[in-house]
Amino acid sequence: GNSVTQMEGPVTLSEEAFLTINCTYTATGYPSLFWYVQYPGEGLQLLLKATKADDKGSNKGFEATYRKETTSFHLEKGSVQVSDSAVYFCALKGNFNKFYFGSGTKLNVKP
């Protein structure tokens, strides 16, 4: 079946530190992969996506590469800001338009 596993949080970093949030998946075939961000009290917003192997999604300084061989889609950012503090969700789209989400990783960035 389909599933997404992402690293437990919270992750606490100082401003300008390097960020990695690990995400691995189990799926049949080659699903599209996504990272979403959720700010307190709000819905999820798409951060980036990749639709095939070796694709790199990027947005607002965040990047993630679709690695078929390791079934991974790790989120990275070279220099985090306080405004990046949020919860990040990794997700995949399976068959029949059904989406599968990881449990979320909370990021706290300290000034």
Add this chain to the structure above:
Amino acid sequence: DGGITQSPKYLFRKEGQNVTLSCEQNLNHDAMYWYRQDPGQGLRLIYYSQIVNDFQKGDIAEGYSVSREKKESFPLTVTSAQKNPTAFYLCASSAEAVGQETQYFGPGTRLLVL
């Protein structure tokens, strides 16, 4: 502006009462979804619909009901059978076309029990 609207932002339910959460989208998406999010937790799928007049149960459908009479609307009813309804409810929609698979979310409705 295209998007998903949910109303109300906050909803209060009394014991034994059914309440309905509204979700409307003007993105012309075929698929719509309802998720429940508990504090500090991830998303759990309640119901989803791939097309008008059709819907499927998700992982936690008990105590909830939905309808999909129009493409743009997918209301969720929280029935009195749902004994622990306090949560944040998120509606989403997506297209099926290749390259447009992104799921878009509404701002959410927070349901509280009086």
